[in-house]
Amino acid sequence: MNRQSHTDEPGGTSLDLATVRSLFPCLQQQIHGNPLVYLDSAATTQKPISVLEAMDGYYREYCSNIHRGIHTLSERATAKYEDVRNKVAALLRAPDPRSVVFTSGTTEAINLVARTIGRERVGSGDEVLISAMEHHANIVPWQMLCEEQGATLRVIPCSDEGDLILDDLVDLISEKTRIVAIGHVSNAIGTVNDIKRIIHSAREMGALTVVDAAQSVPHMNIDVEDLGCDFLAFSGHKVYGPTGSGVLWGRLELLEAMKPWQGGGDMIRTVSFEKTTYADVPLKFEAGTPDIAAVIGLGAALDFVNEIGLDAIYAHEKELLDEAVAKLDQVSGVQIVGRPNQRASSISFVLDGVHPHDVGTILDQKGVAVRAGHHCAMPLMKRFGLVATIRASFGVYSESEDVDSLVEAIDEVKVIFR
Ligand code: PMP
Secondary structure: OOEEEOOOOOOOEEEOHHHHHHOOHHHOOEEOOEEOEEOEOOOOOOOOHHHHHHHHHHHHHOOOOOOOOOOHHHHHHHHHHHHHHHHHHHHOOOOOHHHEEEEOOHHHHHHHHHHHHHHHHOOOOOEEEEEOOOOHHHOHHHHHHHHHHOOEEEEEOEOOOOOEOOOOHHHHOOOOEEEEEEEOEOOOOOEEOOHHHHHHHHHHOOOEEEEEOOOOOOOOOOOHHHHOOOEEEEEHHHOOOOOOOEEEEEOHHHHHHOOOOOOOOOOEEEEOOOOEEEOOOOHHHOOOOOOHHHHHHHHHHHHHHHHHOHHHHHHHHHHHHHHHHHHHHOOOOEEEOOOOOOEOOEEEEEEOOEOHHHHHHHHHHOOEEOEEEOOOOHHHHHHOOOOOEEEEEOOOOOOHHHHHHHHHHHHHHHHHOO
8 A cells, every 4th residue: 555755744644545545345335326425433434455355364265263273274263363462462562462352342341341350449439430521331331330339430520622621630539449441532522531641640549540442543553551551442343443353451460360251162271060260361351252253354454554554544634633623613503512632533513403313314315424413422412411413533544525525515404404
């Protein structure tokens, strides 16, 4: 794949967008007679051909179960699967691939932490701290844990601009705080949170830290050592990989000390009716046959991302986000929800007098795919006095024309509702 350099912008790079876009079969189609304008990458990204071929290759050429077989196909599949662990470790700058656990996605990864070390560490009277802009996947598992253990869920508030208010962090994090679980980037309004600061405060009080990186891994470089977190979760399908693939990274010494959560094949060393001993990490947390094809597809997705480079992806998307904010601000009746200090991935807005679902439905008629609803962040919607917004979200293949199509389609919605 080609990447062109901007010689006029020091250090800047731009993507060869035509080539990038040509790698995504799903983008090459018309919806209701209009070219597809895909602005829903925060929900899931489209998949490049290399990912589709990697999955197809597994099913056509070496379909077999992993870790157990001694035959050639199984050895090939196991080697491919385990190589993806190395790729994920490299992506997260994690020193040891054994600290990478494959899950079905961010949701499963967070539930794994809540149900294992969460149950061990959180007791009656303790506190778990999250933020006002979490996705339900980073609220409900902690709420369930708190209910079960008699603990209290506390929340870092959000400003009118859509930034977390961190001035009172010292009051929010105390010796009662056992876990701090924070989203890196808000899927609903695009805020990039200062998670390093939050992690630092949490660690000072001895709390475990969990990062929901579902919306940051696809857009920016992550270094788990530099962040200083204990756990970090992301979903393969939001980073150009298949659905069914996801990752929990955890500090090795914590993972080693944790009890398994699901029992079954592959996670054991020995089983008798009297006693079972468990496999070492990470297999201890990977009971049963995983989604092998999805993990192999995730490996191809990470190769794709690495080839372009997350710095280039971030720069490209930032340019588009800035352009989209500027152009949406020019559209009368459009109110952007949240003006965070740093934004990645998404812009949420409402259109005066028209329900977001109606906007979304009419945009779809024009070929423009956006998300309309609460974005699995109902408490954040409530914070802004809304029940729903329209969300446009970007990926590496998004282009300036997509922003123009969005604005034109909104103008047409306004004509219909005039
Ligand atoms: N956290 C965030 C911030 C998300 O955006 C999402 C997906 N929308 C999730 C968690 C849950 O991811 P998944 O459904 O892939 O498990």
